[in-house]
Amino acid sequence: MQWVRLNATVGYPLRQGAWYRITSLTRFEVVAAVGWTPVSLPLPFVDIRETPPREWTVLLHPTVAPRAPEIFRNGYLVCPNCRDRVVLPGARARKHQCPRCHRTFPIAWRETSPPTNPVGVLWEAGLVLATGVA
Numbered sequence: 001m002q003w004v005r006l007n008a009t010v011g012y013p014l015r016q017g018a019w020y021r022i023t024s025l026t027r028f029e030v031v032a033a034v035g036w037t038p039v040s041l042p043l044p045f046v047d048i049r050e051t052p053p054r055e056w057t058v059l060l061h062p063t064v065a066p067r068a069p070e071i072f073r074n075g076y077l078v079c080p081n082c083r084d085r086v087v088l089p090g091a092r093a094r095k096h097q098c099p100r101c102h103r104t105f106p107i108a109w110r111e112t113s114p115p116t117n118p119v120g121v122l123w124e125a126g127l128v129l130a131t132g133v134a
Helices: 118-124
Strands: 003-006 020-025 029-034 037-042 046-049 057-060 075-078 085-087 095-097 104-106
Touching: none
Parallel strands: none
Antiparallel strands: 003 020, 003 046, 020 029, 029 037, 057 075, 075 085, 095 104
16 A cells, blocks of 8 residues: 655645555556545655655644634644644654654654645656746
8 A cells, every 4th residue: 555645735635744545556646545535646746655654744834724723834743643733842852642642653854844836846847848837
């Protein structure tokens, strides 16, 4: 089983930082199981891994809903077990216990939030033409 998450801020119905199970994969796209709905995603917009994550995902300055608490606007952690979101710890801790599932996991500080420029991702992948249209 493989897992996928977005690596760019783009208009797909996936939560930033969350990993989803892959149901199919081609040379150009991946289909993720989002709830009970399959969602097709272009490969340049995703990260794929062979095993489910076993560390907290770190999101710095994410795009959040207007109704989200102000404290989440600076960033948050995503639990790899229950997908709960928690406020970034005050210090750069190595591990964190989830208040929801009570499991402790390392924090993936080495990973960064998705880039905010999807055209830049396409450009690096060689998928943007001179007009800026993929």
